[in-house]
Amino acid sequence: MERAPRVRLGTTIEAAVSASRAVTRSNGNLGIVLAIAPLAAVRGDGPPTVAGVKDVLARLNRDDAAATWRAIMAAKPGGLGRASRYDLDGPPPDDLRAAMREAAAHDAIARLWTEAH
Template sequence: MLHPERIAGLYRDACHAELDALKVGNVHAYAAGHRMEVADFARSAEVSAGPLAEAGSGVGARVLGGVAATREAVGQNTNLGILLLCAPLALAAEEGITLAAALGRLGPEDARDVFAAIRLASPGGLGQATRYDVTAEEAEPPPLSAAMAEAAPRDRIARAYVTAFEDVREVGLPALEAARAVGLDAPWSASAVHLAYLAAFPDSHVLRKHGEVTARAVRDRAAALRAEIDMASRPVAALLAFDTELKEQGINPGTSADFTVATLFWRALVEAGASLG
């Protein structure tokens, strides 16, 4: 069981480490983009850490509190996906339970708070759904597990709730361990994790905003680049070229960045003594 202040600190560290990494198509220390700056995300990490680690709070309350604090501080959505992924991890670490157990605790209040957080954040390309439409303010939303299962085929973050973070366990954590094994420092390890996610599956944010053809093309391009470069050589030029290419097309693989933060946070919690399973 980790103290909330410790959890908040590890969350902030994960967010800042991700910002220091050269993550193609996203905002990072090497380049801004999409009308956002690194400072927006750094401020978001600071103000959302408290709600994310609030003692005794449920998953939904942590997400909603973090989104509300972020909107107040920076006036835009910079971290909805991050909070959705990190809230169950924070709860599990505080309670000393597995992630699966934390996800099994989701109740009606979590659905209400998560749906409210999504409406407040207004993520790009969300659209409307025929079932479980989060844009509709229902008196009694559906169970969060059911809503996530419905969205899972088209959204990797929703899928994470259904699979107990399979993508983190099978893509992110192995990529992080491989990067560390060859001596990469924290920023370059995070860059390697991000590229691994981008190469593994079509990014959900790109899919929502640009469609399946573009999302798969970005995935294929990332996979080819990953096979060509040696991250141990710190290939700044090659990654920045792809970064510029994506940003010129308005393509922001935000879901891959969200999963990068979650991976770094997961590993930090485990190293601090959490048993996430």
């Protein structure tokens, strides 16, 4: 996470989930990673701001979406059910924020992303 302001958000998420999987087979850290990675990626001194998080999320691209999708799949979350759009068994979305908006009604972490924390 210390490199988060200098690398793509998807890279940060994928690296953090990979590091977690190296020491535990639990997916318990996935939600933590997804919750704090946008905060860690805010550039500048001092605590992250809502404006800073919005800037991080506005810079997301397809590569971030693909890396985040791989990270979520690697963590093997259970209980997600099936989704008609943006299902984890399908391809990663072009727009990760659109996928988070779709999931926000039933997922607290996705709701954080849509509300910029």
